[in-house]
Amino acid sequence: MSEARQVDVVVVGLGVGGEEVAGRLAAAGLNVIGVENRLVGGECPYWGCIPTKIMVRAGNALAEARRIPGLAGKSTVEPDWAPVAKRIRDEATDDWNDKVAVDRFTGKGGTFVRGTASITAPGRIRVGDQEYAATRGIVIATGTVAVVPPIEGLSGTPYWTNREAVEAATLPESMLVLGGGAIGCELAQAYARFGVAVTVIEGSTRVLAMEEPESSEVAAAALAADGVRVVTGVRAQKVAHDGSFQVTLSDGSVLTGEKLLVATGRAARLGELGLEHAGLDPAARFLTTDEWMRAGEKVWAVGDVTGNGAFTHMAMYEADVAVRDILGQGGPAADYRARPRVTFLDPEIGAVGMTEQQARDAGLNVRVGYVPLNQTSRGFIHGPGNEGFLKLIADADRGVLVGGTTAGQSGGEMIGAVSVAVHAEVPISTLLSQIWAYPTFHRGLGDAMKALVAS
Numbered sequence: 410m411s412e413a414r415q416v417d418v419v420v421v422g423l424g425v426g427g428e429e430v431a432g433r434l435a436a437a438g439l440n441v442i443g444v445e446n447r448l449v450g451g452e453c454p455y456w457g458c459i460p461t462k463i464m465v466r467a468g469n470a471l472a473e474a475r476r477i478p479g480l481a482g483k484s485t486v487e488p489d490w491a492p493v494a495k496r497i498r499d500e501a502t503d504d505w506n507d508k509v510a511v512d513r514f515t516g517k518g519g520t521f522v523r524g525t526a527s528i529t530a531p532g533r534i535r536v537g538d539q540e541y542a543a544t545r546g547i548v549i550a551t552g553t554v555a556v557v558p559p560i561e562g563l564s565g566t567p568y569w570t571n572r573e574a575v576e577a578a579t580l581p582e583s584m585l586v587l588g589g590g591a592i593g594c595e596l597a598q599a600y601a602r603f604g605v606a607v608t609v610i611e612g613s614t615r616v617l618a619m620e621e622p623e624s625s626e627v628a629a630a631a632l633a634a635d636g637v638r639v640v641t642g643v644r645a646q647k648v649a650h651d652g653s654f655q656v657t658l659s660d661g662s663v664l665t666g667e668k669l670l671v672a673t674g675r676a677a678r679l680g681e682l683g684l685e686h687a688g689l690d691p692a693a694r695f696l697t698t699d700e701w702m703r704a705g706e707k708v709w710a711v712g713d714v715t716g717n718g719a720f721t722h723m724a725m726y727e728a729d730v731a732v733r734d735i736l737g738q739g740g741p742a743a744d745y746r747a748r749p750r751v752t753f754l755d756p757e758i759g760a761v762g763m764t765e766q767q768a769r770d771a772g773l774n775v776r777v778g779y780v781p782l783n784q785t786s787r788g789f790i791h792g793p794g795n796e797g798f799l800k801l802i803a804d805a806d807r808g809v810l811v812g813g814t815t816a817g818q819s820g821g822e823m824i825g826a827v828s829v830a831v832h833a834e835v836p837i838s839t840l841l842s843q844i845w846a847y848p849t850f851h852r853g854l855g856d857a858m859k860a861l862v863a864s
């Protein structure tokens with residue numbers, strides 16, 4: 410092994426969070442090593458947000474065209490996956506090539522190392538034969554991978570995760586989806602809109618189980634409207650593959666499909682990082698951090714690996730906090746009260762902060778304002794495709810919103826207004842006196858505010 414190379418910072422994993430940290434520290438003049446064992450940019454641009462939202466955009470165009478009868482005449486829709494696969498391959502991922510992203514990082518003055526990094530001692534990282542001594546510290550941004558549950562027969566089969574589902578140049582005739590969370594639901598609807606016969610198998614009693622129950626109802630109805638079969642409250646017990654998949658469920662029934670997509674959650678793989686050499690627990694599920702993203706002595710962690718919310722905007726947010734801490738710039742520490750999320754179904758389901766149940770569990774004096782979207786002016790105007798609702802959650806004692814859900818057309822955009830209110834703790838009295846443009850979807854938030862104070 411060659412002698413340890415002295416640097417300021419080593420960033421392990423150059424996904425969304427790591428690339429942001431490494432790039433900004435390098436641009437600030439630090440001597441930064443960025444290590445990535447797959448593609449710089451991580452899951453989001455190559456197998457996550459961007460390609461799946463390209464699918465969603467295409468599927469939504471088909472769905473909107475199918476709404477023309479009754480609204481604007483006749484339509485004939487002939488779905489074709491080829492332009493979607495082409496956009497993903499050529500425009501979004503450069504055929505899964507990260508040269509542009511590597512150049513972006515080195516252009517800021519960083520040193521890129523392709524390989525798998527592990528900690529060998531406090532402040533020390535090894536990649537292959539080279540050791541690095543990081544005087545300022547180490548940033549761990551290694552993300553998560555798809556969880557593959559220990560179901561009998563599954564591991565030996567050619568099941569898909571989000572990666573194969575995103576890389577598919579052609580579509581199967583049928584697909585079973587294990588898991589009705591964000592990944593399962595989004596991919597199920599997108600595939601179904603291109604003619605794939607999709608069945609979602611969700612172990613808990615409802616899809617999108619982390620969100621409001623009303624969100625689960627809207628999501629289940631939307632999937633059903635696109636021909637997706639959703640079975641809930643059953644778990645897969647056995648998987649067999651003989652060209653197609655047979656999945657035996659806990660109620661004894663057997664489902665078949667050409668492909669099987671496993672979308673049962675994500676896990677940080679901490680066991681392979683040598684964390685024990687830095688005084689951290691390699692058996693933990695996630696790396697616990699303080700409000701400055703410090704996981705230990707001269708160790709920071711950002712993104713999915715912290716378990717604070719597996720979203721690109723969370724990785725970027727935590728990266729910003731860590732960078733400011735490393736550079737001694739101060740500013741606000743991490744604050745998770747107004748964590749937004751959007752499930753990109755049609756209708757979109759935006760949410761921020763607490764659900765009603767979370768607020769009740771926290772012992773708050775909860776008030777709820779609820780409005781079905783089709784009872785708002787814009788919902789009525791919109792007609793077909795106007796499913797959804799607006800739900801606001803208030804802490805009546807403090808007179809502020811602590812959460813909300815905006816399900817419907819532009820639900821992901823509408824949640825921005827609720828995010829501001831939760832983040833800035835805008836008094837409900839101020840929100841009530843706000844003027845909401847007519848007839849926008851977001852004007853429904855004014856209706857929900859009135860329903861809240863009347864409740």
Ligand SMILES: Cc1cc2nc3c(=O)[nH]c(=O)nc-3n(C[C@H](O)[C@H](O)[C@H](O)COP(=O)(O)OP(=O)(O)OC[C@H]3O[C@@H](n4cnc5c(N)ncnc54)[C@H](O)[C@@H]3O)c2cc1C
Pocket residue numbers: 421422423424425426427444445446447448449450451452453456457458459461462524525526527550551552553571592681682711712713714718719720721722723724753
């Ligand atoms: C199908 C899908 C759709 C999604 N859609 C959305 C969405 O619409 N909106 C949203 O906000 N989020 C979405 N997400 C989540 C989003 O992709 C993640 O939250 C985000 O990528 C997390 O960034 P990260 O930097 O923490 O980790 P990652 O992007 O996972 O990057 C971590 C990187 O570290 C590398 N690495 C790991 N270990 C090592 C090691 N020892 N040495 C070197 N390199 C290593 C990995 O190869 C990886 O490239 C989606 C995810 C999936 C799977």
Ligand SMILES: NC(=O)c1ccc[n+]([C@@H]2O[C@H](COP(=O)([O-])OP(=O)(O)OC[C@H]3O[C@@H](n4cnc5c(N)ncnc54)[C@H](O)[C@@H]3O)[C@@H](O)[C@H]2O)c1
Pocket residue numbers: 558587588589590591592593595610611612613616617618643644645672673674675718719720750751752753
């Ligand atoms: N629009 C977005 O922002 C977006 C989109 C996709 C993914 N993501 C991120 O990625 C994360 C992971 O997504 P995900 O959908 O894989 O995970 P998830 O945790 O959101 O959902 C997994 C689902 O699988 C179910 N499940 C687990 N084991 C099962 C089994 N054996 N049989 C049947 N069902 C089972 C769970 O009950 C759960 O509902 C999300 O939580 C989110 O943070 C975000």
